[in-house]
Amino acid sequence: MQLRKENILVVDDDVNILELLQRHLQSWNYHVFKAISVKEAVAILRDSNIDLIITDLKMPEVDGFELIKFVSEHYPKLPKLVVTGYPSVQGSLDAIKSGVVDYLIKPFTKDELKLAIDKSIFIPKGKEQKSDAFSGSKSKSYGDIIGDSEKINDVIQIIERVKDNKATIFIKGESGTGKELVARAIHYEGKFSRAPFIAVNCGGIPENLLEAELFGYLKGAFTGAETNREGFFQAANGGTIFLDEIGNASLAVQSRLLRVLQEKEVVKVGSTKAEKIDVRIVAATNSDLRDMIKKQTFREDLFYRLTVVEINIAPLRERKDDIHLLVDKFLFKYGVEYKDRFVKMTPEALTVLERYDWPGNIRELENIVQRAVIMCDKLIDVEHLPEHLKYSLNFSSDALVPLKVMEKQYIEKVLLATGNNKTKAAEILQIDRKTIRQKLSE
Ligand SMILES: Nc1ncnc2c1ncn2[C@@H]1O[C@H](COP(=O)(O)OP(=O)(O)OP(=O)(O)O)[C@@H](O)[C@H]1O
Ligand SMILES: [Mg+2]
Structure with missing residues (x-):
């Protein structure tokens, strides 16, 4: 993996956009600084050596135009890229006049973003000497996953292999090792990243509700089922469903899961009709499923279907x-x-x-x-x-x-x-x- 040194500051009042940009930028090995307001952005500019600023225009309090003006005055050589959901003619004129290199309209694709960044960063500019304002050590990362140990690099290699297909993945690791982080990386680094990622904590939903939540239900299927409802599997269609703490799924849920894995279809609670779905399943646990199989609380056939690809995340020690x-x-x-x-x-x-x-x-x-x-x-x-x-x-x-x-x-x-x-x-x-x-x- 090639490590780029460029520091990119992204400014947006929408954390979802910030996170989306961060994921993309980090996947190209840029170092990302995030600011949720112009005030924060100015502080980061002061303390860090930024190579490109990507900013939204419409923000509460001080808006992006002000920021661009500020940057043009104080950091005239810093390239600027505008990302906005409001393509107004006046807006673009203003932005371009103030020296913005490129302009992206939301929603944009990953490729459009890449193109705009390459254009902005590689335009020749008299770059100032880097000061050592940051810690000096370069961070190694993949998506949001930080680390450069052999163990974490092995995990990243597997992610690279599975991210673009829909093979079922099983993540094992002690509490706090980054199982959910890895599940998200698999989804967001891969080519289905624009489809939904749905995380379900199988231990956090009461047993009798989990079935209905996962697979949906028909009106009248049980007391309280007042309308038909889609489940999480339908909601994740085309993307990824992350089944956390899978060891907590009841045997009823397990047998429905087996059906999803075998037939690629779901049946709502209270229905007999099967509906085709196309979802990647990522399951995780820190409990010992082999032991549960012995005690007959986890289905062996399901276990083998789930563990097509296994990712073991090593403890930090x-x-x-x-x-x-x-x-x-x-x-x-x-x-x-x-x-x-x-x-x-x-x-x-x-x-x-x-x-x-x-x-x-x-x-x-x-x-x-x-x-x-x-x-x-x-x-x-x-x-x-x-x-x-x-x-x-x-x-x-x-x-x-x-x-x-x-x-x-x-x-x-x-x-x-x-x-x-x-x-x-x-x-x-x-x-x-x-x-x-x-x-x-x-
Ligand atoms: N390699 C990593 N780089 C950066 N942050 C990490 C890394 N691994 C874990 N984290 C952070 O540590 C916290 C715990 O990670 P996560 O929730 O993915 O763990 P988990 O294995 O799902 O834990 P649990 O079993 O308790 O649910 C999160 O805030 C996550 O962002
Ligand atoms: Mg977790």
């Missing part, structure tokens, strides 16, 4: 080389959200994060970084991390080592926990600073 990339992403995300700026982290704090074993995986990491961003000023240090991370430091405690070695390891641990503050460490250890230095050099 098995791909620790992704931690710094993920941290970067979350620092940026929450820095902009809470502090209006990019927040950094000391190497010591990062070391603490890299040593912890993350039972809650990426979700836990994100929460901890979010909290640290709130707690810190502009630099996250060890003190901004929760206590239990620091004390779970693993200094191969089960290996038997001489007292001297253990002493040294313990001193290192205390230093790490105090952010390398020798005075504080000396206080905790009740020895003086000179002794610390001496013992470390032994």
Whole structure:
């Protein structure tokens, strides 16, 4: 995968458009900055080195025209691309006069977007030297999936293979490893991305309702069924249905699912008529379905139909080389959200994060970084991390080592926990600073 360096700032008051643009741009390896208002955009322009700005025109408060004017004045060399749902002649004239390179009318296709971006970015311009305003480390990503470990690259390879066909996919992974994220990437990176993606949490809907919700029902099929209704499968027609926590589906739902997989048709509750559908099914679970099969709570035939392609997402502790990339992403995300700026982290704090074993995986990491961003000023240090991370430091405690070695390891641990503050460490250890230095050099 080729990594592009260009930073693209997208500005729109509609988060759906922001996310759509982000997905497309990231699939071409651009680095995406999102702003939901002109005010936010101006802050990002100030703090980051942006190579292209893509903006909506109609926005509440300050609109896109103002932004274009501002950019033309303050960043005359920055190319601008306008995306708008209101193609007014006056609007386009104004935009073009103010130096906008291209103009896209919503809805646009992925190809139209690509063309407009290539045109804007590759127009020769005297590009200023890049400052190192961002973290400096380049983020590796695929869709919204961040990571460059072998394990995550394997996952991305499978996504690449399946995204453009409708093979049934089964995603396995501990809680918080990114199962839903991967399901979305399969849909949005593939050629059916313009069709719907519907996520259903099979554990979140009462058992008796799940059947009706998934497959639809006829009026009078049960008490409360006052009209005919389409189910989620019909709603996802042409696209993808994501069946999360599939292990929670009742045996009744399972047998209907089997029918969908075998015959590619659904039968509404209360009906006998089969309706053809064309949906890609992505199922996920963190429970052990093989064990459920043994206990006869999960159908074996369904299991084999579901697991045509299996994606195993490794827990974070098995791909620790992704931690710094993920941290970067979350620092940026929450820095902009809470502090209006990019927040950094000391190497010591990062070391603490890299040593912890993350039972809650990426979700836990994100929460901890979010909290640290709130707690810190502009630099996250060890003190901004929760206590239990620091004390779970693993200094191969089960290996038997001489007292001297253990002493040294313990001193290192205390230093790490105090952010390398020798005075504080000396206080905790009740020895003086000179002794610390001496013992470390032994
Ligand atoms: N590789 C990744 N890059 C960036 N963000 C990630 C990555 N993996 C997970 N996340 C983020 O972590 C959070 C948890 O991911 P997700 O909801 O997909 O996990 P899950 O496996 O479905 O968890 P659960 O089993 O608890 O439902 C989300 O906010 C997601 O965006
Ligand atoms: Mg999930």
